[in-house]
Amino acid sequence: MVIPGTDLPKEGIHASLAHEMGLWVSHHHAEPLGAEMFLRAYPGKQASYLTNPDLFEKLWRDAIEKQKDEKILWVLAFRGQGDAPFWTQDPQFDTNEKRGEMISKVIQRQYDMIHSQVENPICTIALYGEIAELYKEGHIYLPDDVIKMWADNGYGKMVSRRQGIENARVPSLPEPNEQGKNGIYYHVTFHDLQASSHLTMLAVHPETVESELKKIANANAMDYLLVNAGNIRPHLYYLDMLRIFWQEGEVRYREVLSCFVKRMFGSKHEEISDLYVRYFQNMIQYDQYEDTKAGEEFYHHPARMIIGHWLQSFGNETSESLTWATGDIPFPDQVDYFYNKSRSMLSNWQEWLEKYKEVETHLHEEDQVRLKDHLFFHANLHYTGSLGLKSLCESYKHFEQNHYPEAFVKATHSLWHYQESLQTLRDAEHDKWRHFYRADWLTNVENTLYNVDTLRRFIRMHGDNPDFFLWYKEYIMPETEKYIYLENTHREPLSDDKLTELLQEKFKLSYEG
Incomplete structure (x- = not known):
């Protein structure tokens, strides 16, 4: 049916x-x-x-x-x-x-x-x-x-x-x-x-x-x-649980997981099963109930709502679109909520990724590809999504303190993390799965990238406009050069990415991940 x-x-x-x-x-x-x-x-x-x-x-x-x-x-x-x-x-x-x-x-x-x-x-x-x-x-x-x-x-x-x-x-x-x-x-x-x-x-x-x-x-x-x-492809494990439940009238998740892993992979069954269990333990708890665990849309829809509220200059006014998670609190406090939630499981994901790499090295190539497609894919969307949302919130904090170059750097970091999320989709589109995530219009990772890129261009207008050379001169150019350079040889505006690479060293804002 x-x-x-x-x-x-x-x-x-x-x-x-x-x-x-x-x-x-x-x-x-x-x-x-x-x-x-x-x-x-x-x-x-x-x-x-x-x-x-x-x-x-x-x-x-x-x-x-x-x-x-x-x-x-x-x-x-x-x-x-x-x-x-x-x-x-x-x-x-x-x-x-x-x-x-x-x-x-x-x-x-x-x-x-x-x-x-x-x-x-x-x-x-x-x-x-x-x-x-x-x-x-x-x-x-x-x-x-x-x-x-x-x-x-x-x-x-x-x-x-x-x-x-x-x-x-x-x-x-x-x-x-x-x-x-x-x-x-x-x-x-x-x-x-x-x-x-x-x-x-x-x-x-x-x-x-x-x-x-x-x-x-x-x-x-x-x-x-x-x-x-x-x-179908991303949800095989839970579909297996429901299949067995329908056929037998009961289900035990660990037994299903054990059979699922043995069917999908040729070796390292206990280690891979442990990765699955740890994966589910790493979900962000965004409310008090056991089922209020954040899927990947948590890193994207609220991010775009934060950017929209921010750029429309609503100030401290509560964003009504975020109250489902934060309650009726001022916008800066709403951003704090998402900052704290997005960073809450990062150390767990870092440990998980180390364990994943250790298991992966002992698998045959076919199993490596399958494990990447069916488990790393999910984990990396959570990890890079968390980093992207966290950096976005950090950008807002710097912006509110009029620290515009630092806000610009963190906005670019957010963009880079979301680019990694998009690359995760693209890496899973190999062989017969070519274009498989082309119609990602619901989570819409590309839309998040568009929003964050718009944001960092907006931030760069605060202090680097109109020639987009001022931050380079103020923070990066050697002191001896500032007073003797010729404008016809030193006025080429840096790209947003290149400027970020230089500014992050100046402000010691390292890129995570």
Whole structure:
């Protein structure tokens, strides 16, 4: 079974290709019944079922007609456009009672439409985000034979997901007396513009995942398993855990890890297993809960938010986009938070990398490549990301003290570290994996580089402008030369990188890593 992409153009081949391959096809909860997005089909119309029920139902009817003869797991849902709660575009639904009543009405209508066209259809609904909370509160009513999919929060924990700064953590498992069929929607990868794991393995410790899967089995939520893998290659270990859980009804992470390592590598199994365990112990703890471990997006989305707030000259005003992590505190204190978090595990990563190099030297070449692709890749994105975010925060601290050359140097250090992150992606794109990370638009390491490069150019304007020779003259040029040089031979502006190399020696700001 596969959900063949989300929000794809009508002429896309993904769904038809999946059918040709003999796969069962399901839908994303943002696209109920696999129908086209309302605003794409009807630009300019109000995306309100209350106002335009006929238009919504035409989209659903078209989707049913198109797929009724295929192997489909029909997803019933009603969210707003762009995978957001529908009441963000229809504010008259201002109470949970009104919201639940509308969702229940739409679900029943979709259910009836499918049953009028398809014999014995399999229908599911994702109890995800605000839907889970409304259902738990008793505001949503569902047909008895619809499979309810209970979702984790994107961090492996069976609680409702964080929405901005709201984090109710409502338990997301059926009650002991829950009627009907129940399954789960589990994230091996996630994207939330905050701290999720998309390119790297789920950051939560596998012992926590094992514990959550045991709760799922005990709650009898085993009628259906939908895994959001996002991708396959980077997430093999956790996908193995879920495969064995689905087949056997229970799982022990160390046994899975042992079998996984023996299947993947020809030797040094105990040492490689130890590297995996140590890897999960090195994740940044950004909040109080066991699942609040930072994936690689933690080094990128907050970094770009810090730069945006800084360059737009909001001063000490709190950055609302960072309060999910820091709380409502002044911006300099928010930067301090990310500085302290980014440096908290650096010594652990340095020890890990030394151990990795020791193990690597005893492996055959094929195993060296595989270990680099499937473990070093993840570790180095965390290590270089931590260094990049730390240097960025240091740059801000220097800038606030009007130490502009030092701020410039630390901004360049940040850029260099993020360049190492990008190189980690490129190094993993060898042989048949060429261009594999070309569409990194979610974590978007290249976007971070663009932001940091913009920042250091901005900082250089503070004191080295307009000729971009002043810092060289003030801090680097020999004293004897300052008074006798001829401008036609000494005025060539240095590149940002070259200027950084010279200034970091002057200010004793060594480059880590």
